Amino acid sequence: MEKIEFKKEVKASAEKVWDILLGTDTYPKWTSVFAEGSSVETDWEKGSKAIFGDGTGNGMVSRIEENIPFKFLSIKHLGEVKDGKEDLDKNWGDAYENYTLTEKDGHTILDIELNISNDWKDYMNDTWPKALALVKELAEK
Numbered sequence: 001m002e003k004i005e006f007k008k009e010v011k012a013s014a015e016k017v018w019d020i021l022l023g024t025d026t027y028p029k030w031t032s033v034f035a036e037g038s039s040v041e042t043d044w045e046k047g048s049k050a051i052f053g054d055g056t057g058n059g060m061v062s063r064i065e066e067n068i069p070f071k072f073l074s075i076k077h078l079g080e081v082k083d084g085k086e087d088l089d090k091n092w093g094d095a096y097e098n099y100t101l102t103e104k105d106g107h108t109i110l111d112i113e114l115n116i117s118n119d120w121k122d123y124m125n126d127t128w129p130k131a132l133a134l135v136k137e138l139a140e141k
Contacts, residue, residue: 001093001115004124008110008132012139014070014103017110020138021073021099030134033127050075057084065096073099110135 010017020026022044031038037055042048046067053059059081065074077095079088093115100111110132116124 001095002118002121004114004116004121006112006128006132008136010108010110010136010139011106012108013106014101014108017101017108017135017139018070020135021110026138030131030138033130033134044073051081051086053081058082061086061088062097070103071101108139 020030027040028038031040035054035056037053039053039055040050041053042050042064044050044064044067046064048064050062050064051059052062060077061079061081062075062077065076067073075097077092077097079086079090079092081087095117096113096115098113100113102109102111112128112132114124114128
């Protein structure tokens, strides 16, 4: 696993950015750069299961490791969803996705840290900046 990081300054409160990240209507918009038809099934509570879907019956099975509203969210990815069925047979190790929001003077720094395998590095380096640009656009409206 390798840690990669992305940051974006957003001219909005941490609460607004948080709501864009996790909102029922906005989550599919900013995650569409990863997969058109993206979805999530979770209550975002610490310890809860999360199913991240790609709109075709595939995706990831994850657990919400931490949720400190408007400040920090940690997601641990546990396995895949293939054709609508969970596959947890492969050990994904410490595949974390962490969101840290730091607000100052009405602006928020959104910091994303990912632990990923080298197979996904180029894809994430290409896609995350696009996703963060959408988060910024939605939050600054």
